[in-house]
Amino acid sequence: MKILTVANRKGGAGKSTCAAHIGVEAVKNNIKTILIDMDPQKTLEMWWKKRENNQPALIDASSDNLPHILEKLADSFDLCIIDTPGDASLNAIVSIKLADIVVIPSKPTAPDLTAIGRTISIVEENKKRFIFIITQITVRTKAAIQAASVLSRFGALAPASISNRISYANAMGTGSSATLNDKIALEEISQVWDFIKSIIFSDQAIPKKKLHMDNM
Numbered sequence: 001m002k003i004l005t006v007a008n009r010k011g012g013a014g015k016s017t018c019a020a021h022i023g024v025e026a027v028k029n030n031i032k033t034i035l036i037d038m039d040p041q042k043t044l045e046m047w048w049k050k051r052e053n054n055q056p057a058l059i060d061a062s063s064d065n066l067p068h069i070l071e072k073l074a075d076s077f078d079l080c081i082i083d084t085p086g087d088a089s090l091n092a093i094v095s096i097k098l099a100d101i102v103v104i105p106s107k108p109t110a111p112d113l114t115a116i117g118r119t120i121s122i123v124e125e126n127k128k129r130f131i132f133i134i135t136q137i138t139v140r141t142k143a144a145i146q147a148a149s150v151l152s153r154f155g156a157l158a159p160a161s162i163s164n165r166i167s168y169a170n171a172m173g174t175g176s177s178a179t180l181n182d183k184i185a186l187e188e189i190s191q192v193w194d195f196i197k198s199i200i201f202s203d204q205a206i207p208k209k210k211l212h213m214d215n216m
């Protein structure tokens with residue numbers, strides 16, 4: 001079982017939205033997936049409790065028992081997605097330490113980009129592979145293009161960004177996925193998933209692709 005931890009010390013970066021949508025996309029691609037919500041705010045768990053579909057599954061864990069829980073899940077699942085709080089608490093750190101890959105969502109704003117160094121430091125200190133996903137963009141803004149350029153200097157960037165769309169916010173409120181009725185959300189989440197899939201099930205270094213500004 002591979003462990004994908006979604007982390008960013010900045011609040012509201014889009015961590016829980018990414019965790020939920022990547023989870024649904026993984027299940028659609030026949031990956032046995034389980035979610036763990038390590039954030040005391042429980043945004044991901046609240047979304048999951050509203051779902052009619054019981055896939056992806058979700059299980060409770062704490063910083064104390066997370067290693068043990070992951071060991072127990074390893075025979076039954078292909079992928080575990082861990083959502084973390086937007087801080088440097090033990091819950092966030094332990095989740096990063098146990099990850100095979102860390103997904104770092106970030107909004108393309110100056111305050112978010114300025115703060116991202118703290119998250120990169122924790123991930124690099126723990127020698128973890130990581131990728132960035134730019135979230136909540138309003139299409140092709142200068143800010144989004146600048147963010148892509150800044151982030152790609154530090155690591156690999158997902159080939160598609162997540163737009164700021166009401167379908168994502170609605171999905172989080174109703175236990176659904178934006179990809180069910182929003183073609184643009186479907187297109188971007190599938191591209192993000194294909195990229196994650198291509199790296200998480202291999203141990204190779206993550207390729208730094210040339211920036212495709214068309215998708216930003």
Ligand SMILES: Nc1ncnc2c1ncn2[C@@H]1O[C@H](COP(=O)(O)OP(=O)(O)OP(=O)(O)O)[C@@H](O)[C@H]1O
Pocket residue numbers: 010011012013014015016017018039041043084085086135136137162163164165166168169170172
């Ligand atoms: N792509 C998007 N389009 C529209 N709204 C979004 C999008 N992504 C996130 N949001 C909204 O922004 C807010 C923060 O998103 P989310 O909860 O995913 O961030 P987070 O990083 O998990 O926050 P926290 O640090 O508080 O856990 C939520 O209200 C969510 O519905």
Ligand SMILES: [Mg+2]
Pocket residue numbers: 015016017039043044083084085
């Ligand atoms: Mg969250």
